[in-house]
Amino acid sequence: MLGRCAARALGALRGLREGAPPARSPGPSRRLLSSEKVSDENHSLPKPCWSKDMRLLFDQFMKKCEDGSWIHLPSYEYIATQRSQDFPTFIHASELINKEKLSQGRLFTKSFEDGLGFEYVMFYNDAEKRIVCVFQGGPHLQGMPGFFHGGAIATMIDATVGMNAIVSGGIVMTANLNIDFKRPIPLCSIVLINSQLDKIEGRKLFVSCNVQSVDKKILYTEATSLFVKLDLEKKFD
Structure with a gap:
């Protein structure tokens, strides 16, 4: 979650708050993260593999973006590496990882x-x-035949609430994630993951979430989460 998409999302929000046209999705005033290997392909744009229903939902939300009330967040393939002057914490941690693997x-x-x-x-x-x-x-x-694996749903919940915490509080990490699986989700179906920032207490951000069917008649999952804004000057092992 500490990738280039977060930096561009934060840049888009800055542009909106400063009165820039929302359709342009302006880049950040300064690059939060940099990378030696970065793909510029935005994976949050329609693809041939997207179903008709997913494309329809995309178009509906893009329509909402026209007045600036909503922002389309980009999504990229590679997680960025950090510049030492901006992120000493992560540089220290990355020293414990093989550079080639990183x-x-x-x-x-x-x-x-x-x-x-x-x-x-x-x-x-x-x-x-x-x-x-x-x-x-x-x-x-797939987990059980015909249904999504619970870990796959948990991954997308973490990605969604995590992005909510990032655009609200900056660089964060998941401290706690509680998930209540209410119904299994049919494999290859489309769902809406709704994430809401509930409150901020110091460096702590509390975000809730639910997973619903497209028609909002079926509640599949509910979750609550806690994220902690990182102290970029503090080193850890």
């Missing part, structure tokens, strides 16, 4: 071929501190 790091949700794993797009409402993620899961996310 350079091969790739966002987990983007490690599947198109249509087989995680296909999703997120939209953010700054006034309501809310993110809606349109998620289409592929056949390689």
Whole structure:
């Protein structure tokens, strides 16, 4: 979650708050994260593997973005490495990891071929501190035959509430995630993941979430989470 998409999402929010046209999705005033290996392909744009329903939902939310009330958040393939002057904490931690392996790091949700794993797009409402993620899961996310694996749902919940915490508080990490699985989700279906920032207490950000069917008649999952804004000057082992 500490990737280039977060930096661009924060940049888009800055642009909106400063009165820039929302359709342009302006980049950040300064690069929060940099990388030696970065793919510029935005994976939150329509693909041939997207179903008709997912494309329709995308178009509906893009329509909401026209007046600036919602922002379309980009999504990229590679997690960025950090500049030492900006992120001493992570540079210290990365010294414990083989540099070659670190350079091969790739966002987990983007490690599947198109249509087989995680296909999703997120939209953010700054006034309501809310993110809606349109998620289409592929056949390689199966758990029990015919249904999504619970870990795949947990991954997308963490990605959604985590992005909500990032755009609200900056660089954060998950401290706690509680998930209540109410109903199994049929494999290859489309769901809406609704995330809401509930409160901020110092460095702590509390975010809640639910997973619903597209028609909002079925509640599949509920979750609460706690994120902690990192102290970038503090080193850890």
